[in-house]
Amino acid sequence: MKISYNWLKKYISIDINAEKVSVILTDIGLPVKSIKKIILDEVEDSILDVEVTPNRTDAMSHYGIARDLYAFLKFRGDTVHLSKPVIINEETNHHNHVQVFIQENIKCIRYSGMSISEIRIEPSPHWLVSRLKSIGIKSINNIMDVISFVMYELGQPIHVFDIDQIEEKKIIIKNAEKNTYFQSSDRITRKLDEEDLIICDAKKPLSIAGIINSIQSNLHVDTKRIFLGSACFSPVVIRIIGKKHLIKTESQYLFERGIDPNQTAYALQRTAFLIKSITKRKTYFHITDVYPSPIYPSIIKLRYNKIRNVLGKEISKNKIKKILSLLEIVIHSENNKYLFVCVPLYRIDVKREIDLIEEILRIYGINKIKISDRVKISPLPNFFYKTEHQIQKILLEQLICYGFQEIISSTMRNENKYSTLLNSFFNREEIRIINPINQNYKLMRSSLLFGMIDCIEYNCNRINYYNNSNIKFFEIGKIYYKQNDKFLEKTYLGIVILQQIEKKHVEFQPFFYLKGIVEQIFQKSGINNYTQIFSKHPLLENSISMLYNNKNLVELGKLKNNILKKKEIVYAEIDWEYLISIIQEKKITYVPFSKYPTSRRDLSLLIDNTISFEKINQLIRKKENHVIKKIQIYDFYEGENLPKSKKSYTVSFFFESQKETLTDKIIKNSMKEIEFFLKKELKAEIREKK
CATH class of the missing domain: 3.30.56 (Phenylalanyl-tRNA Synthetase; Chain B, domain 1)
Known part of the structure; x- marks a missing residue:
């Protein structure tokens, strides 16, 4: 910049x-x-x-x-003064004001407008041209130059319309209608839909979310009355619109990063002052401000001992308060141990206590924090000997770091055909409540899945689309059932991901993403020797079971479409009690990294379509080839140009030794053994080697 x-x-x-x-x-x-x-x-x-x-x-x-x-x-300690830009405070009465209506309160947080009459479009004064030219902005006319000046001065985008072009003197912020064609000032015609936010008058669109105007709403030489708009939009909305319609403007750049809602009216007053100064005419102003749901500054607790622990140095309380005051962070209340502070809305980056500590360090000076010459290394954490509560804290924090949110659902459920199907599959009997408070809650839950589905439906119906395109929840809780005339309860960890099917751009494949999350949990827990088999879960399609010591540990798959329509839901259910027992029995082992390079070879196989990659993986692992470090699937194909009963795998083999650099001869011999073994055990046909 x-x-x-x-x-x-x-x-x-x-x-x-x-x-x-x-x-x-x-x-x-x-x-x-x-x-x-x-x-x-x-x-x-x-x-x-x-x-x-x-x-x-x-x-x-x-x-x-x-x-x-x-x-x-x-x-x-420098002698320095800060001068705030001068604004116009008084408002002159005139009849040319424009009414403002906001129909999308979530997308448009605040909209301030100003009507100005008796202006003249002419060249800008030299000082204004010089200021803009110094940062690479070309002068257009006095009005447009003042708008550009204020944007680079205050960081607040402003758009302008000719009042005579505004039908019925109304400005409406709403979603566009489907198949609306909009010709913007860059002479490109764009097709809008119901998700695009526009600024329009009573009949036609004037601007796409204040980031680019219609070509018809541009100012001209005879313009005498203008309307200035200064808004605060949802950054997510602007980012989506800009990406969808390939719009890149300075206004869009600022809007998509977040604008201070308290600055919209101030920027207009500054613009009015400059217009009045350079035109030297008797102009008339009128401000309209619409702020449906005011946003208030967040209050954050700041602990003195936390500052000391993070920075590694004691900073006096007076210096901390002085820094906060200079940053316009107001102290709401305080005592000897902590402060409650109000952060100004323009500091969108300060949301947590650690952000405040970073600000204190930035102003105090990181060079004043002395670093010890000694390097300290923390001992290896003894993860596998922790209590269940400590293990739970570590693993759930890992899920939160991946963007999941924890939910707590009711342990009582209503009867439905899917829960009946699930219980019959697992040979369970549901537990009925003798005297239920509500007829909708007359059974004890036998799975976490249905409570998570209810939570997803609730959020989909009440949260903005832009926030729920990918929903990620987890829940740890007990399930209850009857088996062999015994009442049982078990603890499970349920993890669910929702992805909208109608989304045009798919960011990731939910099934493989969730499978990777589960494998990351296993890796952190020290669980390596697990196997995978295809499962016949009654509610999950393309599901797999992950086994440890031939006992079921995880069920994972995509929810069948007839359960929740138009929603792609992937669900994993982990046997929590079994997972805890595995972790507590594990012992820490240390294996040094090899100082010798890794070599990779790919092998393409044509095999029977009933054989899974997991079976190939397990067969090769049993051969105890010590130079094979890792095996992974590289490509999979079935369809045209292959027999109906066959499918093709391309498998990558990674070779590594702890003792020496592997020669090409050693790797070739290992690959020959693998090929012979696969031909013998699986009747595989070797298609290609790399």
């Missing part, structure tokens, strides 16, 4: 040691004599190339950079 040094100095009194490049910014054809009139401050400028992380939208503007520099320099 380009920052003009002279522009920055308008807000903060600093002297940055930057290499200054003398430039003369003039209009084409300007006489040499008039160059003398250019103020020296406008002639000599330095352009600072600032890299800002995507979550710091508050620093994506000149004033934002100045505000951040002020906090650092003031804490350092």
